[in-house]
Structures are given as structure tokens and as C-alpha cells.
Amino acid sequence: MTAIVKCLVWDLDDTVWPGVVLESDGGAPKPEVLQALRTLDERGILHAVASRGEPAAATAHLRLHGIEDLFSAVEIGWGPKSEAIRRIAEALNIGRDAIAFVDNDPFERAEVAAAFPEVRCYPAERIADLAELPEFRPGTATSEARQRRLLYRAERERQASQAEFSGSDTDFLASLDLVMTVREADEADLVRAHELTERTHQLNTTGVTFDIDELRQLCASPRHEVLVASLTDRFGGYGTIGLAVTEHRGEDAVLLLLLMSCRVMSRGVGTVLIAELVRRARAAGRRPAAEFIATPLNRVMLVTLRFAGFEVVETDGDRILLACTAPLDSISGTGHVEVVR
Numbered sequence: 001m002t003a004i005v006k007c008l009v010w011d012l013d014d015t016v017w018p019g020v021v022l023e024s025d026g027g028a029p030k031p032e033v034l035q036a037l038r039t040l041d042e043r044g045i046l047h048a049v050a051s052r053g054e055p056a057a058a059t060a061h062l063r064l065h066g067i068e069d070l071f072s073a074v075e076i077g078w079g080p081k082s083e084a085i086r087r088i089a090e091a092l093n094i095g096r097d098a099i100a101f102v103d104n105d106p107f108e109r110a111e112v113a114a115a116f117p118e119v120r121c122y123p124a125e126r127i128a129d130l131a132e133l134p135e136f137r138p139g140t141a142t143s144e145a146r147q148r149r150l151l152y153r154a155e156r157e158r159q160a161s162q163a164e165f166s167g168s169d170t171d172f173l174a175s176l177d178l179v180m181t182v183r184e185a186d187e188a189d190l191v192r193a194h195e196l197t198e199r200t201h202q203l204n205t206t207g208v209t210f211d212i213d214e215l216r217q218l219c220a221s222p223r224h225e226v227l228v229a230s231l232t233d234r235f236g237g238y239g240t241i242g243l244a245v246t247e248h249r250g251e252d253a254v255l256l257l258l259l260m261s262c263r264v265m266s267r268g269v270g271t272v273l274i275a276e277l278v279r280r281a282r283a284a285g286r287r288p289a290a291e292f293i294a295t296p297l298n299r300v301m302l303v304t305l306r307f308a309g310f311e312v313v314e315t316d317g318d319r320i321l322l323a324c325t326a327p328l329d330s331i332s333g334t335g336h337v338e339v340v341r
Contacts, residue, residue, distance in 0.1 A: 002134040004198060005045055005120065006098035007072070008036075009085055012051035012058055014104045015124045021061045022053055029065050032128040037070050039131045043138055044145025044195075046092060046152060048073040050084035050101070072152040081108050082115035092152065093262050095201065095297065100135070102127060138199070144192055144239040154236045155263065161235075170336070173268060176233040178337040180269060182242075182276050185226040190215045192240045193228060196259055203260040203270060205301050206293040210245070210257070223248050224256075229273050231264060238264055242273050246281075252323070253281035255290035258301070268336065270301075274308045275331040276339055278324050288324040289313075 010016055016033050019025035029037075037047060047070050051058060055076040062068040073091045075084035081103070089096045097118040103109050104124035113121050122130065130136055138145070158176070165172045185193055190212045197209040210218070218224045229242030241261040247254045255277065260270045281288040290310055292302055302320075309326025 003097060004138045005100045005135045006094050006199065007046040007048055007088065007092060007100070008040060008130070008136075009048045009050045009088060009099060009101045010071075011081070011101075011103035011105070011108065011124075012049060012061075012076070013053065015051075015102060015127075017061070017065075020053075021057050026061055029067060030127070034067070036127055036130050037067060040136060041070060041149060042146055043136070044148040045136060045138070046072045046149060048075070048088045048092070050075045050081045050088065052076075052078060052081075069153075070149070072149055072156075080111060080115070082112045085112060085116065085119060093265060100130075102130070138195065139191075145195065147239070151237070151239055151263070154238075158233070158235050173336045176235075176267075176336075178231065178233045178267060178269065179340060180229055180231050180242075180272055180276075180337050181340040182227055182229045182273065183341065185215070185219055185228045185243075187216070189228050189240065190219075193226070193243050196240070196243045196261065197257070200259045200261055201295065201297045202262050203265060203301050203304070204295070204298050205255060205258045205305070206291055207295040207298065208257050208293075218245060225253075227277075229260075229276075231267070231269060241269075244273070244277055246277070248286065249289075251285075251287055252289040253277075253284065253286040254321070255288075258290060270304050271308050271331060272337045272339065274305065275328060276341075278308075278331065279328055282328070290322050290324075292320045292322060293318050294320075 013020040013026060017029050018027045049071050053076050058076045059068065073088045075087055085099060085101060089099060096116050100120040100122065101112050102122045102124060109121040112119055120135065162172050193215050194210060194212050215226060219226045225246045227244045228240050230240050231238040241264050243259050244255060245257040247256050260273065278288040290305055305322055308331045310322035310324045312320055313323045314321040
């Protein structure tokens, strides 16, 4: 299966527009660039800039042509493009394997490919074809996907506010007025739930993906429960950021899949959702348990489960079964988030 691109990083001069801004011959964005920018934005694929030049001049040119707001991260300077891409991945909190890069210069593409082989690189001549490639076609575009750029913009506002905040990180989280809503998934949630299983790899207990029909069947099954979690704060909403699929297996409530969007990793809400799942399982008279299958990216999720009081009780090849016997009030990280059910 082709991994979906989450962010397309653009060179500017002779790629987004013909000519070079600093040489005063930078023109209007190419028609195929504008088409690709808008089409991919509608699909929830982010755009960023990694380009050589003077930041003020290049940014002014983006603004002049009305496309500045389409870019969720901008790195303009004279250093290696690979370093710019590294910073973009960190700023957007996405893996480099979910990034693509387009540049007219084969040397620049080679430099990025040598530094980060996982980044997919494309020549400017292919811009008109990018939207038709499978890696740029994430499936049905949800309303949240179409708002993803705005969600990242709100995140930049949060980061700017945090940079100016004089207290500790804990105090800043408390100041956000975070509210997590956890509820049973309904038909309107299925596309987004499916999207999360395909897009979320780090905060994911098993790496299992469910298509929409499978999720619909799980929602209707008396032996299963499908929950979605959304998050808001004083800056606005984060959208649907969590999914939990539970199977009632004997006396256990076993998480077949638990995932959280990487966008909220720094908010410390993974343990909050786990605590809510533990509470629900015990309220139903069942032992909270979770399956875990290691992938190249998800070790952090095993660490999160262990810190939340889950202990290994069974192993079967690559599959681990963990169970939680810790008191609910001992699960850390729940103090700064209000949970609405």
C-alpha cells in the first residue's frame, strides 16, 4: 500500500513561479502550481516551503499573489534544503516519511534524498501530475481534512502564545482550558475514523487499519465498541484526534486499536483518553486490557500504556496483551484536561 503524503514541501524560485525574486524576475505562480496547491489543500494535504533566498522578499512575493496562507510552515534561507525539511517535520510534528519535496534543481533533490531517503522527491516538471499520484490521494476528503491547514494555523498561534508564556509547561497546559469529548462513533464519524487509522502511525497501538465497512460493522456489533475523541481549547478545536476500538473478550475489555493524532502529542492527552477507557471498562465490570503490536514507529505508545499502569500479561509472537490493575487516580496526566462524555 502506498503511504500517503501528509505535507508537500515546495521550492519557490523556478518551481512555484518562473524566475528568481531576488533577481527581480520572479513571476506569478504557475497555473499548474495553483491547481496543485488548491487540490491537495482540499484533500487535507499540507503545504510548506523550503527555498533559498531572503525570507522577507520571498514572503512578500507569496503574499502579493495571495498564496501565503496556503503554507503551514515556511523555511527560507541559505542553508541545506534537508535541514529546512527537518525543521518543517518537527514544526508540523509529522514523520519525514510522510513528506514529499518538489524542486526544479536536481542537485537540491539529490541533497534531500541523500540526507533523508524516506522523503519522496519530484522534479518541477511533474507538478501537473502530482494530484493524480496514489500517494497524494488519501481517499474521501472529510470536512476535517479540508480544515487541516486551519487547524495547524491555530497550532502556530498556540506555540506563539507558549513562547511568550512566563510559567512552566504544566502551567501553560492548564491555561489552555483543554476539553476532551469521548463518545460512541456514529455514521458521520466513519470516514474520519478510517482516515485516522491510515494516517496515524506513532501514537498507534497495533498499526491495524479498518475500512469504513469494517468500522460500520464494529459499531453495530454487541461485542465491540468504537469511540472517537475530539479536543478543544481556548484557541479553537483540534478536530477528531483519537479512536479506540474495544472488544469484549470474556471478562476483559480489550483495546484492539487505540490511536491519537500526532498533532496533540505535546498536549499530554494520550493518558487522558487511556484513563477514560480504563474507567469505562471498570464501570462495565471488565478488566481493562490492550493489544500491542510493535511497528517501526509506535514504541512511544507502548511507553504510554506502561506509564498508565498497563502490565504485560501475555505474548504471542509479535502481539503483546497488556492489562491495567492500577487505581484510576494513579494514572497520570489527567489533571489539565476536562473530559466530557
